[in-house]
Amino acid sequence: MRPFTYLRAKSPAEAAALAAQVSDSRFIAGGTNLLDLMKLDIETPTHLIDVNGVGLDRIEATPEGGLRIGALVRNTDLAADSRIRKDYGLLARALLAGASGQLRNVATTAGNLLQRTRCPYFYDTHQACNKRQPGSGCAAIDGFSRQLGIIGVSTACIATHPSDMAVAMRALDALVETVKPDGTTRNIPLAELHRLPGATPNIETTLTAHELITAVTLPTPIGGTHIYQKVRDRSSYAFALISVGAIIQNDGSGRVALGGVAHKPWRVESAESVMPQGAKALTEQLLAGATPTHQNAFKLTLVERTLAAVMAQAREHA
Amino acid sequence: MTISRRTFLIVGAVTAASVALPPFISVQASIANAARPIKASVTIWVNDEPRDLDLDTRTTLLDALRENLQLTGTKKGCDHGQCGACTVIANGRRINSCLTLAVMHEGSKITTIEGLGTPQQLHPMQAAFIKHDGYQCGYCTPGQICSAVAVLGEIRDGIPSHASPSLTEPPKLIASEIQERMSGNLCRCGAYSNIIEAINEAAEASA
Ligand SMILES: Cc1cc2nc3c(=O)[nH]c(=O)nc-3n(C[C@H](O)[C@H](O)[C@H](O)COP(=O)(O)OP(=O)(O)OC[C@H]3O[C@@H](n4cnc5c(N)ncnc54)[C@H](O)[C@@H]3O)c2cc1C
Ligand code: SF4
Ligand code: FES
Ligand code: FES
Numbered sequence: 001m002r003p004f005t006y007l008r009a010k011s012p013a014e015a016a017a018l019a020a021q022v023s024d025s026r027f028i029a030g031g032t033n034l035l036d037l038m039k040l041d042i043e044t045p046t047h048l049i050d051v052n053g054v055g056l057d058r059i060e061a062t063p064e065g066g067l068r069i070g071a072l073v074r075n076t077d078l079a080a081d082s083r084i085r086k087d088y089g090l091l092a093r094a095l096l097a098g099a100s101g102q103l104r105n106v107a108t109t110a111g112n113l114l115q116r117t118r119c120p121y122f123y124d125t126h127q128a129c130n131k132r133q134p135g136s137g138c139a140a141i142d143g144f145s146r147q148l149g150i151i152g153v154s155t156a157c158i159a160t161h162p163s164d165m166a167v168a169m170r171a172l173d174a175l176v177e178t179v180k181p182d183g184t185t186r187n188i189p190l191a192e193l194h195r196l197p198g199a200t201p202n203i204e205t206t207l208t209a210h211e212l213i214t215a216v217t218l219p220t221p222i223g224g225t226h227i228y229q230k231v232r233d234r235s236s237y238a239f240a241l242i243s244v245g246a247i248i249q250n251d252g253s254g255r256v257a258l259g260g261v262a263h264k265p266w267r268v269e270s271a272e273s274v275m276p277q278g279a280k281a282l283t284e285q286l287l288a289g290a291t292p293t294h295q296n297a298f299k300l301t302l303v304e305r306t307l308a309a310v311m312a313q314a315r316e317h318a
Numbered sequence: 319m320t321i322s323r324r325t326f327l328i329v330g331a332v333t334a335a336s337v338a339l340p341p342f343i344s345v346q347a348s349i350a351n352a353a354r355p356i357k358a359s360v361t362i363w364v365n366d367e368p369r370d371l372d373l374d375t376r377t378t379l380l381d382a383l384r385e386n387l388q389l390t391g392t393k394k395g396c397d398h399g400q401c402g403a404c405t406v407i408a409n410g411r412r413i414n415s416c417l418t419l420a421v422m423h424e425g426s427k428i429t430t431i432e433g434l435g436t437p438q439q440l441h442p443m444q445a446a447f448i449k450h451d452g453y454q455c456g457y458c459t460p461g462q463i464c465s466a467v468a469v470l471g472e473i474r475d476g477i478p479s480h481a482s483p484s485l486t487e488p489p490k491l492i493a494s495e496i497q498e499r500m501s502g503n504l505c506r507c508g509a510y511s512n513i514i515e516a517i518n519e520a521a522e523a524s525a
Contacts, residue, residue: 003356006375006421032417035378036398048375050422076411080477085485096480100502101472102465103399105411106418236480236501 001038008050012071012179012214015051019210020181022047027212029072029111032103037116041125042132056214059083065220068177071110071213075165076101078109088218089226090245094168097230100237110213113166113176113193114205117159117263118239119148130156131201141293147241150292150299152262157201158293161194161264167245168228169216170265171257177215180208187217194264201263224249225317227310230259231302242299244306248314252276256307258286261299279308362423364389365433375421380404382420383430391431391460395504402503405461406430412468414502431460434467443467443520450516454507462503466517469499470524491521 005022009015019025025047028034037043056070059081067083078084079095099107121127121139128137138157140148149158174190193205207213230243243259254275257267271285283304292299355374362369362379364387371386380397383389383406395403397416404416407429415428435441443463446452453459472479473489473496481498482489489495496517505513 001376003354004375005356006358006419028419028422030417031419031422032399032414035417035419039397048419052422076477080475085478089485092478092485093480096478096482100402101469101479101499102402102405102412102414102502103417106413236498 002041002044002046004045005047006050007047008053010053012051012054012056012212013183015049015054016179016181016210016212017183019047019049019212025049025210027051029108030074030103030106031111032099032107033111033115040123042123051212062217066218069109069216069218071108071215073109075099075104075107075109075112078165079104087221088168088172090171090228090247091165091168091218093226093228094164094230094243094245097228097240097243098164109165109216112163113169113190113213113216115163116204118162119159120144122159131159131197131204134200134202145293145295147239147260148293148296149263150261150296151266151287151290152196152264153291154197154199154201156199157197157263159197159201159263160260161262162239162260163265164228164230164240164243164259166190166194167243167257167259167265169218170267171245171247171255172218175217175219176213177217178207178211178213180212181210185214190216190265191267197263204263222247224254225314227313229306229310229313231306242302242306244303244310246307246310246314248275248311248318250318252311252315254314256282256286258303261287261290261303275311279304279311282307358421360421360424362420363425363427365429366427371420373420375419377420378416379406379408379418379420379423379428380415383415383428386420389430389432393457393460395458395461400504401458401461402465403458403461405464405503407464407468410468410471412465429464431464434463441467442523443517446516446520446523447513450512450519451509452513452516453505453509458503458505458507462500462505462513465500465503466496466513466520469496469517470521472499473521493518496521 024045026045028048028050056072058070060068062068075095079092085092119140121129122132127139130138149160169190176188176193179185224247227246230240232238232240240260245257248254257265268286274281274285358375359372383392393403395401399414399417404414405412406415408426435444443466473491476488478485478489479498481494
């Protein structure tokens with residue numbers, strides 16, 4: 001790890017302003033992703049701004065009937081909140097399918113959204129990786145790509161976004177609240193937070209420099225059966241090969257987002273109208289234009305079969 | 319010393335700043351940053367005693383416990399959150415001490431395996447691990463025991479898990495729940511079945 005100075009911010013606006021005043025700064029929340037990457041010299045900040053004390057650790061009801069989740073709410077607390085368990089079961093299920101009890105106790109809402117890819121070549125600093133070192137190439141495309149992306153990928157990068165929580169938030173139409181160093185705030189639909197890799201896979205989100213996430217807002221609950229189905233190589237404490245987050249109404253209509261297939265949680269709203277026609281039709285629309293590698297083409301079949309299982313489970317519930 | 323681009327940027331930013339930088343982040347410190355360790359002090363309550371530490375900001379809680387405080391019961395397996403050997407209880411919650419910085423724990427109350435019990439007065443979970451032979455080499459054991467103690471608390475507090483059939487009913491103290499919740503603690507010796515038996519017995523005794 002490189003040496004760094006360490007500062008505790010007392011308010012969100014102060015954190016953003018401080019971050020902008022020093023070069024190479026990062027916010028540290030739980031630290032479970034940032035420190036992992038700093039130990040490997042993949043992240044090399046010279047200033048850390050600790051945001052754990054900025055007072056964003058509550059879940060509050062919004063006037064519209066939704067919930068506003070503070071950026072520092074821990075994954076464990078979010079999954080255990082009675083309102084989340086009752087009205088946003090998909091989110092609780094996605095959180096509980098991720099990481100381990102120890103990690104969820106520390107991992108925060110914003111940190112989880114902004115965790116970086118688990119592409120093995122991104123982690124191995126001896127390998128070419130356009131995300132870690134722009135212009136160096138991509139060792140994954142012709143390498144071990146079994147876990148990597150199949151849609152929305154580019155010739156520069158085929159990495160996936162590893163978060164389970166973000167898949168649920170995408171299906172729930174969440175909004176991300178932020179504050180910039182100049183004190184201005186804005187709301188970003190979760191759909192627009194993460195970018196596709198394109199020619200610049202090193203630029204992962206639409207956040208501007210030193211913009212701090214302050215909260216994630218969930219709209220009014222929409223009912224339905226909430227299912228998060230994660231398929232992985234071991235039954236716990238492993239990242240998804242693929243995952244399906246679904247909210248299905250009794251008439252067979254609903255919403256679906258996928259994890260483990262793209263650089264962002266993957267949802268195609270226009271595909272959802274074919275849901276009542278079954279998993280095959282839905283998969284064809286959701287993954288139209290997919291360009292898998294030889295090693296991860298199995299994910300197309302896996303998505304279809306998992307969708308079929310999820311839809312069958314929803315029918316049993318209805 | 320040559321003036322780096324980084325130094326220049328900091329000087330430029332500070333003059334334009336609207337929020338004053340705390341005095342200890344001087345431009346000088348930022349220059350030194352490139353090469354030399356930066357120290358900070360922190361007071362952490364470890365096993366009910368306040369411990370004042372003056373350490374490199376890079377020190378993880380795990381290294382502070384092992385290297386600065388010589389509490390070597392807590393083990394370093396992977397150093398990347400992947401094995402659970404470094405599990406300690408911080409403010410009542412189990413965490414991986416390898417993925418958190420010591421300086422982030424000002425005023426935290428940390429319990430390590432040394433604080434759970436002593437050879438003369440074992441914690442019931444420690445006694446159960448011994449009775450059921452919940453280990454072979456023992457390297458993962460302090461983490462397993464700290465994790466297991468916290469798991470029983472999590473079930474008691476009604477925190478759901480991936481193995482809970484219902485999100486709205488309280489989770490039950492059953493093997494499937496314990497197994498899922500213990501998945502963050504790997505055992506290279508594969509003592510899992512005895513570990514589960516030990517936790518089951520401690521759970522029944524505490525129920
Ligand atoms: C072994 C292991 C297994 C895992 N398995 C899973 C899994 O199965 N599923 C899954 O979803 N995740 C998994 N994770 C990842 C885990 O969920 C993330 O590490 C965690 O959510 C990150 O949150 P944090 O608060 O610790 O983030 P940090 O490490 O503190 O921060 C991550 C990034 O977000 C930035 N950041 C933090 N807070 C803010 C803010 N408020 N505003 C702007 N930027 C901010 C930081 O600067 C940093 O760049 C796993 C991790 C490990 C180590
Ligand atoms: S897929 Fe992306 S993250 Fe992985 S090696 Fe290629 S450029 Fe790097
Ligand atoms: S040493 Fe911390 S999880 Fe392995
Ligand atoms: S007893 Fe050897 S690793 Fe668990």
